Amino acid sequence: MIGLPRPLYTALKLAALAGVVAILAVLPRFMGEFRVGQFTFVGIYFIALLGLNILTGYSGQISLGHGAFMGIGAYVTAVLTLGRKGLVLFGHHPPHWLPLGDGMRPALTIPIALVVTGIVGLLFGMPALRLAGVSLALATFAVAVSLPTVAKRFEDVTGGGGGLSLPLPETPFGLHVSAPHWLYYEAWGCAAILFVVAWVLVRARVGRAWRAIRDGELAATASGVSPALYKTLAFGVSSAFAGVAGSLLAIQVAFVNPDTFPLSLSILLLASVVVGGLGSLSGVIVGALMLEFLPVYAQHPPLFGQSFSKQAPGVVFGVVLILIMFAVPAGAAGLLRRIVRPLTKPVPTVSD
Amino acid sequence: MPLLELSGVEARYGPIKALHDVTLTLDDGEVVALLGANGAGKTTTLRAISGTVRRSGNVSFGGRSLGRRSPESIAKLGIAHVPEGRGLFPELTVWENLRMGAYVRGERKTIRAEAPRVLGYFPWLEERKTQQAGTLSGGEQQMLALARALVSRPRLLMLDEPSLGLAPTIVAEIFRIVRELNTEDGLSVLVVEQNAKIALESSARAYVLEVGRVAVEGASAELERHEGVRKSYLGY
Amino acid sequence: MAEFAQQIVSGLASGAIYASLALALVLIYRSTDVINFAQGEMATFTTYTAWSLMHHGMSYWPAFALTLAIAFAGGVAVERVVIRPVERRPELVIVIVTIGLLLTINATIGWIWGADVKAFDSPFPNNTWDVHSVTISVQDVGTLGVCLLTVFLLWGFFRFTTVGLAMRAVAINPNASRLLAVRVGWMLALGWGLAAVLGAVAGMMAAPTVFLDPSMMLVILIYAFAAAVLGGIDSPAGAVVGGLSLGVVINLLSRYVNFVGTELRLPTALAVLLVVLIIRPQGLFGHKVVRRV
Numbered sequence: 001m002i003g004l005p006r007p008l009y010t011a012l013k014l015a016a017l018a019g020v021v022a023i024l025a026v027l028p029r030f031m032g033e034f035r036v037g038q039f040t041f042v043g044i045y046f047i048a049l050l051g052l053n054i055l056t057g058y059s060g061q062i063s064l065g066h067g068a069f070m071g072i073g074a075y076v077t078a079v080l081t082l083g084r085k086g087l088v089l090f091g092h093h094p095p096h097w098l099p100l101g102d103g104m105r106p107a108l109t110i111p112i113a114l115v116v117t118g119i120v121g122l123l124f125g126m127p128a129l130r131l132a133g134v135s136l137a138l139a140t141f142a143v144a145v146s147l148p149t150v151a152k153r154f155e156d157v158t159g160g161g162g163g164l165s166l167p168l169p170e171t172p173f174g175l176h177v178s179a180p181h182w183l184y185y186e187a188w189g190c191a192a193i194l195f196v197v198a199w200v201l202v203r204a205r206v207g208r209a210w211r212a213i214r215d216g217e218l219a220a221t222a223s224g225v226s227p228a229l230y231k232t233l234a235f236g237v238s239s240a241f242a243g244v245a246g247s248l249l250a251i252q253v254a255f256v257n258p259d260t261f262p263l264s265l266s267i268l269l270l271a272s273v274v275v276g277g278l279g280s281l282s283g284v285i286v287g288a289l290m291l292e293f294l295p296v297y298a299q300h301p302p303l304f305g306q307s308f309s310k311q312a313p314g315v316v317f318g319v320v321l322i323l324i325m326f327a328v329p330a331g332a333a334g335l336l337r338r339i340v341r342p343l344t345k346p347v348p349t350v351s352d
Numbered sequence: 353m354p355l356l357e358l359s360g361v362e363a364r365y366g367p368i369k370a371l372h373d374v375t376l377t378l379d380d381g382e383v384v385a386l387l388g389a390n391g392a393g394k395t396t397t398l399r400a401i402s403g404t405v406r407r408s409g410n411v412s413f414g415g416r417s418l419g420r421r422s423p424e425s426i427a428k429l430g431i432a433h434v435p436e437g438r439g440l441f442p443e444l445t446v447w448e449n450l451r452m453g454a455y456v457r458g459e460r461k462t463i464r465a466e467a468p469r470v471l472g473y474f475p476w477l478e479e480r481k482t483q484q485a486g487t488l489s490g491g492e493q494q495m496l497a498l499a500r501a502l503v504s505r506p507r508l509l510m511l512d513e514p515s516l517g518l519a520p521t522i523v524a525e526i527f528r529i530v531r532e533l534n535t536e537d538g539l540s541v542l543v544v545e546q547n548a549k550i551a552l553e554s555s556a557r558a559y560v561l562e563v564g565r566v567a568v569e570g571a572s573a574e575l576e577r578h579e580g581v582r583k584s585y586l587g588y
Numbered sequence: 589m590a591e592f593a594q595q596i597v598s599g600l601a602s603g604a605i606y607a608s609l610a611l612a613l614v615l616i617y618r619s620t621d622v623i624n625f626a627q628g629e630m631a632t633f634t635t636y637t638a639w640s641l642m643h644h645g646m647s648y649w650p651a652f653a654l655t656l657a658i659a660f661a662g663g664v665a666v667e668r669v670v671i672r673p674v675e676r677r678p679e680l681v682i683v684i685v686t687i688g689l690l691l692t693i694n695a696t697i698g699w700i701w702g703a704d705v706k707a708f709d710s711p712f713p714n715n716t717w718d719v720h721s722v723t724i725s726v727q728d729v730g731t732l733g734v735c736l737l738t739v740f741l742l743w744g745f746f747r748f749t750t751v752g753l754a755m756r757a758v759a760i761n762p763n764a765s766r767l768l769a770v771r772v773g774w775m776l777a778l779g780w781g782l783a784a785v786l787g788a789v790a791g792m793m794a795a796p797t798v799f800l801d802p803s804m805m806l807v808i809l810i811y812a813f814a815a816a817v818l819g820g821i822d823s824p825a826g827a828v829v830g831g832l833s834l835g836v837v838i839n840l841l842s843r844y845v846n847f848v849g850t851e852l853r854l855p856t857a858l859a860v861l862l863v864v865l866i867i868r869p870q871g872l873f874g875h876k877v878v879r880r881v
Contacts, residue, residue: 062683064625127866135865137683138623138817142810142858153851263806267691274684310703314695321688325681326673402767427769439764441757451750452757456769459750504768 020285024188033180037252038292040180043187044248045288049273050191050198050281051241056270057278058202059234060214065140066269068147069239071261072120073113073246078164078256079157080109090164093156106166106251107186113247114240121239125232136235144266148258163257166250187248194241198281201237210234211279264314271321353415355380355540356401356508361409363393363400370396371407372564378508381538383530385551385572387585388561394544395436397561398510401542402426402433414507427456432506436513438497442486446477446496449485453500466503473529474499491522498526502533509533511543515550523547527554548585552576560585593722595843596836601728602811603835604735608790609805609812610819610827611739612783617821618759619779620671622682626689628809630666631787632802633693634659635795636701638788639708648711652792656785663784667777675776697802708795731793738789739828742782746824755779807854811838814861820871830872834860 028036052066079087079094083103087094094100124143151158158164169179177185201207209230212220217227250256268291276287295313354377363371371393378384386394399405401413403423411418418426427433432453441449450470454462471478474495480488485496494514501509511530515523527550533539545551552558552572560568560581568581575581609627616624624630634655641651670689674681712730716723746752758765758775766772790812791805798804815834819826834857841848841856848856864871 056680060680062680064687127862135817137625138813139858139862139865141625142813142854142861145806145810146855146858149851149854153849264694267687270684270687271691311695311699314691315699318688318690318692318695321691322670322685325677325685325688404763404766423766424769424771427767433767435764435767439761439767441760441764443760444753444756448753448756451753452765452768452770455750455754459753500768 017282021192028181028184033178036180036184040184040187040252041249042288042292043184043191044245044252045269045272045291046191046284047187047194047248048242048245048269049276049284049287049291050194051238051245052269052273053276053278053281053284054198054201054210054241055234055238056273057280058207058214059210059231061231061234062137062270063140063235063238064137064263064266064270065143065147066238066242067261067263067265068140068144069117069121069242070246070249070265071147071151071256071258072239073117073243074250074256074260075151075158075164075246076113076116076243077106077109077247077250078166080104080112081106081166081251082164087157087159087164090159092159095156098157106169110190110244110247113243115243117243117246118236118240121242122232122236125235125239140266141263144263147261151258159257161258163255163260166254166256168254169251183248183252187252190244190248194244195281198241202281206230206233268317271317274321274324354378355382355414356542357410357412358397358401359410361397361400361407361411363396363405363407365405370405370564371400373409374400374561374564374566376559376566376569378540378542380507381534381540382557383534383541383543383555385548385555385558386542386544386561387546387548387551387558387581388567389584390546391563392561393564394561395512396564398433398435398512398542398544401510402431404433404435427504430504430507431510432501432504432508433510434497434501434512434514436516438493440485440493440497440500442484444485445482446485446488447481449496449500450477450503453503456504462505463503466505470499470502473502473532491518491525494518494522494526495529498529507540509539509541511541513544513546515545515547523550530554548581552586590722592840594724595839597722597724597732598728599836599839600832601725601731601835602839603815603832604732605790605794605808605831606811606815606835607828607831608735608738608786608793609808610815610831611742611824612786612790613812613816614819614821614824614827615779615783615786617816618824619755619776620667620675620682622679622686623813623821624783625683625686626666626693627783627787627812628805629690629693629697630659630663630784631791632805633697634662634784634788635708635791635800635804636697638792639701639706639795639800642709648709652711655792656788659784659788660781663781664777666784667780671776671780672773694802701800701802703802706800708792708800710796727796734793735789738786742786743824745782751775751778810854811835811857814857817861817871818864820873823871823873826871826873 027039031039048066048070052063055061055063079100081104082090084094084100085102087100124139152160155161169183202210209220209225212225213227213230220227246261249260253260272287272291273284274287275290276285277283294316356378358377359375361371361374362369374393374397376384376386376397386397388394396405400407401411401418403418403421403426413426413429413431416429418429441452444452450467451459451463454466476492477496477499480492485493488496498511498514514526514530518526530541530543531554534541541555543551543555552575555572557570558572558575559566560575568575568578570578576586609631612627612631613623616622616627637658638651638655641654642648646654666689670685671682674685710727710730712727714727716725717729718724746756754765754770755775755778757768758770758772759779762772765775790808794808795804798808811834812831815831816827817830818834819828819830837860838853838857842850842853
């Protein structure tokens with residue numbers, strides 16, 4: 001007799017979640033600062049992938065410009081952290097009408113990056129989303145390729161090709177943790193909050209509307225769901241998440257330039273979300289780990305004792321992406337579910 | 353030996369079984385009608401023959417089993433299937449549609465050899481050659497579909513509800529041409545129809561399908577007098 | 589005035605390159621119903637192939653012809669191996685597969701040929717003609733000529749040959765085509781092959797000016813997208829007209845509007861794309877979009 005009743009399955013899921021949280025909370029104690037930095041990146045990617053999964057996995061649209069929206073968040077944080085004084089100090093001439101302030105604490109720019117990027121996403125989404133799915137992919141693709149050139153063009157604010165350097169990260173509020181640890185907890189703190197937000201969203205009315213649109217736009221329209229409205233909303237939410245991720249990234253590396261957010265980042269983000277599992281929030285963690293660590297291990301596979309080309313990760317990502325679409329379109333999460341489900345299927349009662 | 357022979361044919365769309373056990377034959381040079389209500393399996397029977405639905409059981413044509421053959425290779429054996437909805441290419445011209453009919457036997461030489469004969473049945477097509485097929489009226493489209501099938505000089509012509517949505521005079525015209533093709537060229541025809549009256553008048557024998565099985569079969573003239581058939585399909 | 593005319597000619601030359609790639613996208617869109625995001629990388633790969641052939645001593649035009657043959661075979665192979673398994677799956681799945689292809693091919697190019705920029709020979713002399721005080725570069729005229737000739741030959745193929753006719757029929761109604769003994773799968777593969785040939789032409793014509801590097805077609809691909817959408821994504825004629833006009837417009841804007849300059853060419857193309865899609869979602873020549881449900 002294998003198989004677990006439904007409440008037990010839910011409890012198991014909650015326990016697993018609690019376990020992951022606990023591991024993440026104590027993880028930095030057991031590793032060096034470099035490793036902590038890597039896991040900070042995992043947290044940042046986790047946030048970006050949550051947003052992308054809402055867009056692609058739940059509302060069924062493809063964005064190839066997610067990295068570009070991260071870039072917008074990063075620039076917001078960089079510019080606000082430096083403030084007008086900082087920009088002038090570096091020899092830039094921001095226009096007078098921009099409300100720049102005199103420099104802020106990096107952590108405080110995160111919510112601003114969220115709002116600004118979210119609004120940009122909504123504004124971009126409004127026209128782009130009146131179109132069929134492929135057109136959005138096209139338009140976002142163009143955004144991803146355009147962003148670096150736009151950043152270079154408006155160098156008075158963005159620092160042009162040279163980019164903007166931020167003050168080195170330090171622990172605020174007189175807390176007794178080292179800077180890398182602070183950045184780690186900052187990133188994962190944001191990740192936890194946004195995970196809950198995403199969890200609530202996909203289970204609320206709006207989440208049902210997204211899934212309805214994904215599974216058939218005409219049917220969704222017929223049942224009173226406005227595809228344009230909800231698609232725009234999904235795009236705004238996903239952009240806002242990307243903005244937070246970009247903001248954290250800028251704080252983490254203390255530097256932003258147009259090449260920090262190339263098209264390849266956007267494409268790898270999409271690949272990772274597919275690997276983790278479209279329409280699965282917990283699968284996102286797999287995607288984030290893969291995005292951070294696959295480039296390292298694909299280039300220097302642990303067992304081969306030799307290094308491959310710098311291009312190896314790209315080939316691996318591409319091939320894995322195609323194979324997943326062939327075999328398990330639901331990604332890692334789908335695979336896990338396929339293995340676990342037979343064990344957790346409610347036991348059919350014999351009598352009764 | 354019959355030209356076409358189906359025995360114990362089953363067919364399904366995914367989990368839904370559309371044919372349970374169909375057995376029928378058609379001799380060379382014969383016109384056979386397939387009657388039945390909506391959902392009885394008439395269209396599926398044609399699809400089972402042309403290989404466009406998953407099927408089991410025995411289907412043979414000219415002594416050869418069609419078993420696992422693809423629709424393309426079945427078409428090459430000389431079966432021309434004018435499907436439900438006619439299967440025209442609306443954005444191609446009338447002439448290009450006819451050329452596609454010749455594709456199965458080598459487009460260039462076949463269209464040159466067959467076009468005069470086919471245009472003899474449908475002289476008006478000549479002036480409409482360069483018109484897009486989608487701009488023809490429903491009756492004209494049905495005739496174009498028929499003409500396209502004839503260009504391939506098939507051994508068996510299968511028509512799926514040629515009368516659907518057409519005015520009675522046009523239906524009569526189409527069946528007149530079908531009878532003429534049969535008597536003059538000896539063309540074998542398997543025709544699916546809702547319009548039982550004209551189908552029985554135009555055919556030698558007929559089968560009546562009910563929920564995926566042959567319910568009644570016999571000479572068309574007899575079926576016209578058959579009480580059940582009369583009540584259910586002829587309406588008197 | 590003379591300079592204006594010159595700008596138009598060079599705009600037409602780059603426009604012809606966009607048009608070729610746009611036509612490739614349209615070909616695949618018509619038969620497979622998806623946008624092939626790997627179209628640009630496929631073109632880059634074949635352009636590198638041409639570079640290798642010439643590097644090993646082949647002269648230009650034989651290398652050009654051989655590259656087209658390789659591109660054709662490659663396109664057919666990609667369809668058979670990578671696209672066919674997902675042919676009947678949702679649009680999202682096929683698009684993701686083409687993105688996987690983009691990633692794989694891009695990285696493979698870097699792996700084989702390295703990431704540094706390479707010079708690529710042009711078959712045309714590097715001089716100019718003076719026509720009524722208008723200076724026209726031979727390079728531009730040659731590019732325009734090769735691209736338009738390719739498009740013209742392709743048009744003839746679709747218009748006059750049996751296989752071309754069958755390919756058009758398959759794009760309109762694959763099920764009816766099958767009943768007429770057309771091998772639909774191979775027609776689709778053939779479409780991918782021809783699209784790859786168009787891409788190869790675009791790549792080899794673009795390479796002398798943009799130079800060879802693994803991302804050389806990225807920007808061109810976006811112009812091609814914009815051109816295809818501008819013309820109506822399912823209209824071959826629209827893709828050509830869209831490509832040529834986009835080339836001219838972008839060239840004039842970046843020359844005469846200071847704000848646009850060279851940096852904002854691409855965002856301008858993006859803006860054109862969005863505006864067209866809002867005003868006329870089916871493009872200039874396209875049919876009304878029928879959404880798949």
